[in-house]
Amino acid sequence: MDTSAMPSAIYDIRAEPVPNAMGSARRRLAYLYDTEGRRLLLPHFDDWQLDNPPAEVAGLLAVGAPYRGMAWARRPEVEALIRRRAAHRRAWLWAVYGALIVFGCMGPVRRTMWMGHETPMSAVVQDGSMATVLAFHAHPDDEVLLTGGTLARVAAHGHRVVIVVATDGLMDAAPQGEAPRLGELRASAAVLGVARVVHLGYANSGHGAILYPDPPDRARFVRADTEEAAERLAAVLREECAELLLSYDANGGYGHRDHVKVHEVGKRAAELARVPRVLEATMPRDVVDRLTKLVRLLRIPFRFDADALRTAYSPRAAITHTIDVRGFAGQKQAALAAHRSEVSGTGRLAPLMRMLVRLPAPVFGWLLGTEWFVEAGATTTGKTVGDIFQQTS
Numbered sequence: 001m002d003t004s005a006m007p008s009a010i011y012d013i014r015a016e017p018v019p020n021a022m023g024s025a026r027r028r029l030a031y032l033y034d035t036e037g038r039r040l041l042l043p044h045f046d047d048w049q050l051d052n053p054p055a056e057v058a059g060l061l062a063v064g065a066p067y068r069g070m071a072w073a074r075r076p077e078v079e080a081l082i083r084r085r086a087a088h089r090r091a092w093l094w095a096v097y098g099a100l101i102v103f104g105c106m107g108p109v110r111r112t113m114w115m116g117h118e119t120p121m122s123a124v125v126q127d128g129s130m131a132t133v134l135a136f137h138a139h140p141d142d143e144v145l146l147t148g149g150t151l152a153r154v155a156a157h158g159h160r161v162v163i164v165v166a167t168d169g170l171m172d173a174a175p176q177g178e179a180p181r182l183g184e185l186r187a188s189a190a191v192l193g194v195a196r197v198v199h200l201g202y203a204n205s206g207h208g209a210i211l212y213p214d215p216p217d218r219a220r221f222v223r224a225d226t227e228e229a230a231e232r233l234a235a236v237l238r239e240e241c242a243e244l245l246l247s248y249d250a251n252g253g254y255g256h257r258d259h260v261k262v263h264e265v266g267k268r269a270a271e272l273a274r275v276p277r278v279l280e281a282t283m284p285r286d287v288v289d290r291l292t293k294l295v296r297l298l299r300i301p302f303r304f305d306a307d308a309l310r311t312a313y314s315p316r317a318a319i320t321h322t323i324d325v326r327g328f329a330g331q332k333q334a335a336l337a338a339h340r341s342e343v344s345g346t347g348r349l350a351p352l353m354r355m356l357v358r359l360p361a362p363v364f365g366w367l368l369g370t371e372w373f374v375e376a377g378a379t380t381t382g383k384t385v386g387d388i389f390q391q392t393s
């Protein structure tokens with residue numbers, strides 16, 4: 001800890017048990033807390049040096065009381081800060097443990113892990129011609145988790161990448177000027193090297209049991225006429241002469257109603273604009289299963305319906321493209337961090353997002369360094385290809 005930042009005001013001194021202390025390790029350490037909830041280890045105030053650290057701390061507090069001009073009373077707002085900082089420390093620790101477990105389990109299979117080897121680009125790229133890829137998403141932030149690495153990789157190879165987002169992420173009427181989450185999407189897109197961001201003009205439909213009425217100024221995406229929404233997307237596809245559309249699988253990934261709608265609208269728009277190839281972003285179900293187990297193991301506060309996830313996303317056998325994006329993990333993580341309101345908010349995903357943006361980049365790369373797609377209409381041979389410009393057959 002940076003002691004120059006300590007303490008804004010001394011709040012408390014505590015002798016605390018060391019969790020899981022083994023063998024001859026110290027079992028109790030004393031910390032000084034400030035009113036920001038930060039703690040500073042008090043050296044020599046432990047059970048190696050003292051017979052009874054809690055009694056020593058109580059004595060210290062008693063001596064200090066007259067000089068404070070106030071009692072050592074507990075304050076709920078500081079207690080909340082202390083709990084929050086403790087939770088962050090635990091999340092960090094578990095993330096590191098988790099990463100070490102994953103690393104250990106994967107062993108020699110992932111020899112190239114640190115480097116993130118590059119697969120050769122397809123003939124389309126090798127002949128020097130540049131393509132335009134359009135990624136269609138439901139909400140700001142969706143572009144990162146499912147396709148962020150792929151977009152960064154494609155952009156890094158000189159192709160033009162365009163993101164079209166159906167909704168601005170808001171449940172309510174659009175504010176004056178740009179919706180905050182669209183601004184965050186632009187920041188994320190800039191990190192990924194995306195050339196253009198377009199909002200189709202719909203409102204978020206929400207993921208709860210209730211589908212709320214439309215806000216006064218526009219339709220929720222799920223209520224949009226599919227043909228009309230597809231025409232809006234097709235107009236951008238035509239204008240950009242896009243060769244490749246990235247959309248969502250038929251389940252809409254985990255099943256958000258707007259994500260299912262992205263699949264339907266994307267499919268129809270590709271027909272209208274005669275886009276030759278559509279790759280649908282997804283995850284293999286066994287990976288989803290492993291990740292949910294890891295989230296549980298790490299005790300990350302994230303609610304999910306495990307039964308629903310068993311039929312979500314896509315079976316492994318349907319995957320046609322497995323893209324190695326470990327080399328772009330840093331960009332993917334920075335793009336995620338650009339979604340500030342999601343990361344710092346109170347939403348369902350916020351604790352998970354906070355943990356992800358705090359991970360060291362290589363650990364982030366281990367967890368989110370692969371992206372998967374199902375090519376619409378392609379036959380699966382059991383083998384997947386590692387480049388979105390290649391086809392399985």
Ligand SMILES: [Zn+2]
Binds near residue numbers: 142256
């Ligand atoms: Zn979404």
